[in-house]
Amino acid sequence: MFDFIYVEEEVADHPRVARICARFPDAQQIVVERYGEVFNRRAQDFRLQKQRPALILANKHGRRILEAPEGYGIGSSRNFYFSHMLNCLYDCRYCFLQGMYQSAHMVVFVNYEEFKDDIHALIKSEIGSAPAPDATPPHFFTGYDCDSLAMESVTGFASEFLSFFAAHPDALFEFRTKSVAIDRLLATDPIENVVIAYSLTPEAVGKRFEIGAPPLASRLKAMARLQEAGWVVGLRFDPLIYYEGFRDGFRELLEAAFHKLDAGLLHSVCLGPFRLPRDFYKRMRRLYPEESLLAYGLEDSGGVYSYRSDLMLELSEFCSSELMTYIPDNIFFSTFAGTDR
């Protein structure tokens, strides 16, 4: 899978590094001083690198737990995210990562223990700050800069964090994924405060834009298995793409999803339109000038590229009304502007 593995000097003797490198005995290991030397170099070509990314193993210094952007949440007023990994196995054409990062190489931060310490300290301070009786528990999102599960065989993230999450029932932890690598989850007793949230798009969208990701049917099958095993799952219809036939596509998606899944057991369902910060959008346009997804219907509104208002309204109204025929209002969350959930 990897021809080259860059290893930060500081973690060269880390047992996790040894375990990961042992999986790729033919990879050339290159010691670097800091991962930024490789990852943050200017004038890199994300599109080229994505054809054959390298792996970078490093220590995450500084702030490891960050506040989630406004509007990002599933019912808590206290939302955080942390990234044990940067970049993703899959190559979804709409993904903001290709606009955010200079490099497509995958970075794994191996200092999991420090992440856990920081999460623990944050939970203590959040819980201990005399919350109001109706305060929501803090939520932690793990799949912001990567797919939480796709690289499990390399990172061992779920293996190493599940018991930690279970030991912190005062917080909620979300895995965000498209992966069907759920063996670790199925081998573990379900944990009440862990939500496995799947990103889903209509089949035609997945085939066209989600390069390398498991097809819709496989994801639904994985979700059904998780539900049957007692895991709490969530649905993330994000990003919603406006295309000719999106109504039929979304209807069919919902039919397929709710045929397979028990709506009554879902934790949360989110809707979100395709949107990108301006700088990310411009970088992605330069990378993929021929890509119709990035050329159609989008306009700059306050530094964010999203669909023009007539398309946005159509998407929001149609998708919300269709979805609400399947789920109760209290588990529905939307990032469409002007919605209060």
Added chain:
Amino acid sequence: MRDPIDDPSGGIALVVALAAEARPLIGRFGLRHLHNDGLTVVYGAKGLTLTVTGPGSEAAAAAMARLQGLRGSEAPAISLNVGIAGCGHLPLGTAFMAHAIVDQRSGERHYPTFPFRPPCPTTTVITVAHPVDEYGADCAYDMEASGIFEIARGRSELVHSLKIVSDTTARERRELSARRVEELVESCADQIENTLALLRALTDRPSPLSERDPVAKELLSRCHFTITESRQLLQLMERLRAVCPVDVPEAEHLLTHSRGRGQQVLQLLRRQLDLSQLRL
């Protein structure tokens, strides 16, 4: 034939330090003499240039900067440094690529990107100011790579160094002749050509905001557009070609319906885009 230095298609820049390294490549690729300013000699043909920089990292960096000046705004899509190197852990005559380049004097490091499986062994190349007598176990030594990367890397991702082991000991290094250098490069000419083909395959993708779009070209030549409007025109054309390639209007149609006014052309194109659909 268009001078390859002026070739706007991007092209390939081969970079060597020594005339002896250049001679086999000049023959292999049928290159002709293009430029000599007394410091930098450039050969070229068919979108490929070969620059002889002279020995040493500083000379290499200076030559690369001069080459960029000659090329103007068009950076080559591929820069490949070819040359000899001392290496204690690979057999004589082995071709290898650098996966890391370290400037011994400054400590600066470069890490070439490999969006392809390397076609040969790779190792760290240490660029030295003076030949070394002790060869490390896991690296090679040259005198130019760092200087080349310092300049070339800022403008292109596909910058690589392919070296041929010319000496495995200090004694072999001292016995090197120009003839022997030429033989070594000649012996790896196939690998050099294959590596170029590998790199070339990676550059095949659409160029953005291309003024070579025939409709845009015609509109720009027959209508008045301000600089901002020209840029908007290219962006709109690019978006239209991405979203609805079969529905891109002909220039004549746009000219007729806009009465030759640039702003009107832009409005027509925006309307066309608004009426289009994203089809999967």
